[in-house]
Amino acid sequence: MIDFVGKKRWFFLISWILVVIGIVTLIISQVQLGTPLQLGIDFKGGASMILQFSPIDSHEVSWRDVQSQLREEMAELGYDEARIRDAGKGNFIIDTRKITSDEARELADRLGTELDFQVEIIDYNLVSETVAAETALNALIAVIIAAVAMMFYIVWAFRRMPSPFRWGTCAIIALIHDVFIIVGIFSILGWVAGVAIDALFITGLLAVVGYSINNTVVIFDRIRENVSRHIRPNFAEIVNDSLVETLGRCLNTALTTFFVLLALFLFGGATIHYFVLVLLFGVVIGTYSSICISSQLLVVWEKREWRALLPFAKRPA
Amino acid sequence: MRSRNVYLLIFILALFGFALWSIVPINTRLLGPNGLRLGLDLKGGSYLVYQADVSDIEPEYRNEAMRGVKEVVEKRINALGITESTVRIQEYGREYNIAIELPGIADIEKAKEMVGLFTVLEFREQDEAGNWTPATGTVTVNGEEKELILSSRYFKENTYIDMQTGRPLLLFEMDETGAQLFKQISTRLIGKRLAIYLGDEPLRGEDDNIIAPEVQEVIEDRGQIKGLSLVDAQDLSRVLNAGRIDVPLGSWVNGEFQPSVPLYERTVDATLGQDSVEKSMIAAGIGIVLLVIFMLVYYRLPGLIACCSLGIYGVFLLTIFNLFSSYITLTLPGVAGFILSLGMAVDANVLIFERIKEELRGGRSLGAAVEAGFNRAWTAIRDSNITTFIACLILIWLGGTLGARMVSGFAITLFIGVALSMFTAIVVTRTFLRLILGSRVVTNLAAYGVTSVPTKREP
Numbered sequence: 151m152i153d154f155v156g157k158k159r160w161f162f163l164i165s166w167i168l169v170v171i172g173i174v175t176l177i178i179s180q181v182q183l184g185t186p187l188q189l190g191i192d193f194k195g196g197a198s199m200i201l202q203f204s205p206i207d208s209h210e211v212s213w214r215d216v217q218s219q220l221r222e223e224m225a226e227l228g229y230d231e232a233r234i235r236d237a238g239k240g241n242f243i244i245d246t247r248k249i250t251s252d253e254a255r256e257l258a259d260r261l262g263t264e265l266d267f268q269v270e271i272i273d274y275n276l277v278s279e280t281v282a283a284e285t286a287l288n289a290l291i292a293v294i295i296a297a298v299a300m301m302f303y304i305v306w307a308f309r310r311m312p313s314p315f316r317w318g319t320c321a322i323i324a325l326i327h328d329v330f331i332i333v334g335i336f337s338i339l340g341w342v343a344g345v346a347i348d349a350l351f352i353t354g355l356l357a358v359v360g361y362s363i364n365n366t367v368v369i370f371d372r373i374r375e376n377v378s379r380h381i382r383p384n385f386a387e388i389v390n391d392s393l394v395e396t397l398g399r400c401l402n403t404a405l406t407t408f409f410v411l412l413a414l415f416l417f418g419g420a421t422i423h424y425f426v427l428v429l430l431f432g433v434v435i436g437t438y439s440s441i442c443i444s445s446q447l448l449v450v451w452e453k454r455e456w457r458a459l460l461p462f463a464k465r466p467a
Numbered sequence: 468m469r470s471r472n473v474y475l476l477i478f479i480l481a482l483f484g485f486a487l488w489s490i491v492p493i494n495t496r497l498l499g500p501n502g503l504r505l506g507l508d509l510k511g512g513s514y515l516v517y518q519a520d521v522s523d524i525e526p527e528y529r530n531e532a533m534r535g536v537k538e539v540v541e542k543r544i545n546a547l548g549i550t551e552s553t554v555r556i557q558e559y560g561r562e563y564n565i566a567i568e569l570p571g572i573a574d575i576e577k578a579k580e581m582v583g584l585f586t587v588l589e590f591r592e593q594d595e596a597g598n599w600t601p602a603t604g605t606v607t608v609n610g611e612e613k614e615l616i617l618s619s620r621y622f623k624e625n626t627y628i629d630m631q632t633g634r635p636l637l638l639f640e641m642d643e644t645g646a647q648l649f650k651q652i653s654t655r656l657i658g659k660r661l662a663i664y665l666g667d668e669p670l671r672g673e674d675d676n677i678i679a680p681e682v683q684e685v686i687e688d689r690g691q692i693k694g695l696s697l698v699d700a701q702d703l704s705r706v707l708n709a710g711r712i713d714v715p716l717g718s719w720v721n722g723e724f725q726p727s728v729p730l731y732e733r734t735v736d737a738t739l740g741q742d743s744v745e746k747s748m749i750a751a752g753i754g755i756v757l758l759v760i761f762m763l764v765y766y767r768l769p770g771l772i773a774c775c776s777l778g779i780y781g782v783f784l785l786t787i788f789n790l791f792s793s794y795i796t797l798t799l800p801g802v803a804g805f806i807l808s809l810g811m812a813v814d815a816n817v818l819i820f821e822r823i824k825e826e827l828r829g830g831r832s833l834g835a836a837v838e839a840g841f842n843r844a845w846t847a848i849r850d851s852n853i854t855t856f857i858a859c860l861i862l863i864w865l866g867g868t869l870g871a872r873m874v875s876g877f878a879i880t881l882f883i884g885v886a887l888s889m890f891t892a893i894v895v896t897r898t899f900l901r902l903i904l905g906s907r908v909v910t911n912l913a914a915y916g917v918t919s920v921p922t923k924r925e926p
Binding site (some may be wrong): 159182192200202250251252255270271272273274275276277278279280281284285288289292295296297303304307334349350352353356357359360361363364365367370371372375396397398399402404406407408409410411412413414415417418419421422425426427 | 508516549579638657718719720721728729730731732733734735736738739741743746747749750751754755757758762763765774775800803806807809811812814817818821824825843846847850851852853854855857858859861862863864865866870871873874877878
């Protein structure tokens with residue numbers, strides 16, 4: 151039988167490393183680029199468009215070259231702050247400052263002439279600063295309300311257990327852990343690949359949070375059942391039994407969800423590419439935190455072994 | 468017990484049949500009698516939101532002025548031959564927005580041009596060459612002489628239709644400036660015609676001819692227009708009443724009003740939408756195949772049953788989208804929600820099957836294990852899905868705000884999907900499993916994924 155509870159120090163260590171990497175990247179990004187995460191137009195306003203490049207005579211095209219030419223040309227035209235992303239098949243996603251659709255049309259025509267392509271705008275999105283500020287605020291409120299609501303829900307669901315508040319807190323710590331790691335990943339992606347977060351990123355984050363808590367509740371439910379059956383006296387052993395018993399279900403659900411998301415990531419549309427990526431990371435991290443973090447926190451709390459949380463603290467003799 | 472299961476099965480099959488009938492194309496429409504309602508990111512189209520500058524209007528007249536603006540905007544869009552468009556007024560505290568949805572085939576640039584124009588109607592006269600030029604006059608306003616164009620701005624707000632003679636008669640009154648202006652112009656134009664323009668487009672009647680009544684007498688502070696059809700007269704009186712005040716549409720930036728620049732715009736080419744639909748279909752197909760293979764290999768007979776109930780789940784979900792297509796719009800994130808919910812719908816089944824396996828390993832009989840599996844898994848299914856519901860409800864709220872519209876499609880789909888998956892797992896899968904057990908066709912435990920010899924659980 152796998153000893154999930156006994157290895158808790160290792161799990162905590164891994165999580166600490168991931169969370170710290172995330173925080174460090176956020177800080178570095180803040181210092182280097184002036185923002186912890188690359189913000190998309192949903193949050194800071196501006197225009198985003200997908201330009202479709204089709205060769206005028208059907209010759210072979212290296213889209214990588216086109217992208218670098220595009221970058222140069224955009225800088226020359228005064229759009230040096232623009233974010234350019236290859237969306238495949240000659241489509242490029244360009245995020246830039248607020249320009250009207252007329253200006254966008256002119257820009258596309260100009261790029262077409264300079265790079266010798268036929269250029270069409272197939273998706274154009276304009277978000278004004280006022281709307282963006284409101285969305286950013288609402289997104290923050292949504293994340294906070296979600297965390298608080300889920301906490302209260304778990305406290306309520308485990309109200310018959312001794313100290314239900316403890317169950318809620320452990321689940322929420324695991325949730326914050328998930329959020330930090332995913333935000334850290336997107337900070338790195340923003341740094342190296344210019345990936346920006348948008349309203350759909352927040353959506354993915356909340357969906358993932360719901361999913362992760364869902365797993366945690368299934369495990370907690372089993373712990374609750376096993377505690378009430380009084381099979382073993384030791385809480386740590388009960389927790390471990392429960393983890394082993396629910397392991398099959400947790401992994402299988404994660405796998406089925408992962409499969410469909412992977413298909414969507416590989417074959418789905420470019421506009422939801424990073425949204426699906428949030429969900430993919432979320433399924434993996436959420437499953438990990440449910441199995442390896444939240445229940446172990448319960449054990450730590452029950453035994454008051456707070457030192458176990460610190461990665462380099464000495465083991466008690 | 469057994470007959471109850473048979474009734475349940477009949478009920479499920481009847482429901483399934485109905486669902487299938489409702490989504491299968493019968494009268495050549497794609498997917499059912501109404502068809503799914505696709506969002507603009509899947510079918511192409513434009514969503515535009517403008518702020519209305521109502522700063523010049525007294526607060527108590529603002530609601531009415533906005534209704535007028537809405538009608539004028541609708542009129543302009545319809546004049547371009549764009550059908551299936553919707554125009555809505557959004558009120559946020561003291562601010563007013565106009566939200567416009569246009570279908571993908573529309574000439575969106577032209578539509579934007581028309582919408583961005585001010586809402587005032589202008590009167591034009593014909594010059595010698597037959598061109599329509601603005602009808603102007605020189606009037607004294609506050610002691611100053613000004614050259615003004617005769618426009619709906621100078622009409623009083625009580626334009627109405629008189630039907631006493633059996634033919635519609637449009638009666639109007641002018642304000643002081645309007646009376647001076649109309650007197651000059653009508654004196655000059657007796658026997659000639661006056662057309663009414665919205666921007667650069669003349670107003671047209673039902674018969675598609677431009678509305679250009681002939682001036683028959685000098686008009687001062689009141690007048691009438693004869694010879695219009697009832698519908699034309701009604702339309703004209705509405706736009707004249709609405710066009711009294713300038714309500715520029717645009718957006719406020721740092722305290723400055725920028726006319727014609729939308730607050731929010733999303734325009735998607737129909738080809739991109741089509742491409743997204745195709746890609747999503749492929750992704751969904753591959754995802755489902757992977758899912759089915761996994762379930763069959765890992766859970767065997769129950770896996771097969773789960774796949775059947777997953778199929779039923781998919782059909783039911785499409786049916787709900789179809790039946791409530793006036794409320795639910797399917798967007799690309801919505802499709803992602805649908806595909807994600809497929810993966811999660813298996814969850815309830817997995818929970819139950821894992822539980823049944825455990826009970827079998829614990830030495831229970833097949834029938835008892837299935838019942839215990841369902842009963843014990845229920846609390847976990849219920850409690851765990853509520854967290855997803857909480858997340859979805861918050862997202863639906865977030866999606867109700869202007870900048871995050873795409874969010875609500877995902878949230879609604881996921882919400883319905885998870886709720887429905889609880890139903891299919893608890894009702895459909897259970898009924899199938901019970902019937903198969905009851906018929907004693909498959910009693911080999913290996914078919915349920917249990918390979919080790921059952922051992923009695925220690926007391």
